[in-house]
Amino acid sequence: MKLPTDHPNPLVRRLLSFWAPTAESMRGWAMASVVVNAGIAVTGAGVRVSGSGLGCPTWPKCTPDSFIPVAHPEASIFNMLIEFGNRLLTFLVLAVGVACVLSALRLAPRRRSLIWLAWLQPVGIMAQALWGGLVVGTMLNPFTVGMHFLISAGLIAACWTLYARAGEGDGPARRVTHPDIRRLGYVLLAAVFVLLVAGVVVSGTGPHSGDEMASRFDLDIEAVARLHADVVYIVVGLTFALLFALHVNNSPRPARRATLVLFAVELGQGVIGYTQYFLAVPAMLVLLHVLGSTLVWIAALRVVTSLRTRAPKAAHSPAEAAAAF
Template sequence: MPSHYNRWVKGITYGVVIANIMLIVTGGLVRLTGSGLGCSTWPRCNGDQWTTTPEQGIHGAIEFGNRLLTFGLLAVTILSFLAIVRIVLGRKITFWQTCKLLFGSQLKAFKGLRFAEFKHADLFNLNLILLWGIIAQAIVGGVTVWLRLNPWMVTAHYVLTAIMIAVAAVLLNRLLRSFEPSFREDEDITSAEPPHGSLWMVRLGWVGVVLVSALVFLGTVVTGTGPHAGDPETHRHAFDPVFVTRNHSLTVWLYCATLVALFVLTKKYSWPKAFNFSLLLVFFTLIFQAAVGYAQYFTGLPVLLVELHLIGSGLFIWAASALIERQFTLGSQKKRSRALERAEN
């Protein structure tokens, strides 16, 4: 466990973000190949078998492989947590002392740390959320199998993954802001005083939370109405597919409008270049998503394009979450003050 910030700490935090996006990628592969019930039970794969068998064929192998990815994600998240424990606590601590801290009398695994006691408590707490989120994901995934891929449960499974990506994006922002002076310089966090027009920055941040949440949810409704169910016998939503698709597209266009407003305000108030970079990143991921989304709509939802759209959704959630976190942090005097207190050279 490192005692100071280094490339390993930075790299493993990026790894947590990427590993959570990979859950969307492999989950899409399961659904698009009709392998959703390749393992027909949970937590076992089939009957008394914990692993897939040759009789279950390629569908069993794909579904079981998706389940194994959960353990890979757990390993990466544990490594991320161990990478920051000594940095947060400011003292040497062994693995067993870490276990005692988490599950002993202090129950820090449930209560987390307080900023008043540890200035990097947010890194500790965000990692804890990600660890507990993996357990929640596994349970939701199991219930989804028990309910034979009910589309509302598939929605819950995807939305939980989206939340995990968002938390990981916030964790990465906070880590870089605390330990990389160049990151803070690009954000122009040199004082607690927010830039001019910061009220609009925060207001549009809340609008972004609502619209991003809505478009992600409506995207799952479109999926639950479409043909790629994960199994031929799975129940589908009875909604009009054109109607739900247009509503999903509408929320995307509304969010695009907020981005245009932010571009105008960035120019007007000379907001930091890091903010402009985040805007461009979200804008380009939306262009990619729009191109793939309209292409798949007009070509009958070919599996390759659907998978590309799923990959794009994970990247978009990462980019949009990082942008919204920046809006709240850079536009708030209290949050800027806290960022300055956490800052280390």
């Protein structure tokens, strides 16, 4: 009987690898899930900055009478296609999430930790889709729109954790550097999440609401922008402190490299942020800023997972040892 991994086409072998997974292909599907979840977060911002947030004015149907875009007096067909296209991407994200679940279930030996992490993806994606319906139902209320992005951040965290754990064992976590440095890494990650929340507040206060009928937070845009900048300074300062501490303690190269990448991404994001501020927030730079925010979050997750490792779980009996082998 021919296995999917025996197919002569390498692309087909990769696409069907969830049926006969290896540790490497499990990590590959987890990374694919990171990419597609980050991608749909960015395209969602594209829907907003293009003014297409209510391109499909109903949910789950695109219009009251059709699941697909058709001429409708409440929206232009251009905006309708952009919003509908973003909805279709949900099925791609869900397909990758299901592939992660199948890979985790069929991986030998089976690892319960990976199965739980993999199941978070289709469950979270379905919850995210339902929340998208709430976004439409509330006419792009800035709170629901902001939560839509933050839920994506949570899904990205679950996907990255699956990627990291798939490359490790199931033994107890073991730090690779001083415990205070590891704590600093967690403080940095928390600060980056606060930065994402602050960015959501700025987005919900400023222009590019997604539609003329959408409401905005009743806040002073200058004040929230300054608050956002203050959090940026804190995050950059914490990142530099972590990078310095890792260097002084001669910590493993992967941890130093991950922190250096985060620092570089933060600097690039800062350039985009200040440029869009001084150019009166053009739509394209807003889109790049959302992409940068997503990359900062992923880079911060990478830093935290680089500060510890896990060895294979020790077998407690000959039978378990044979199964592990």
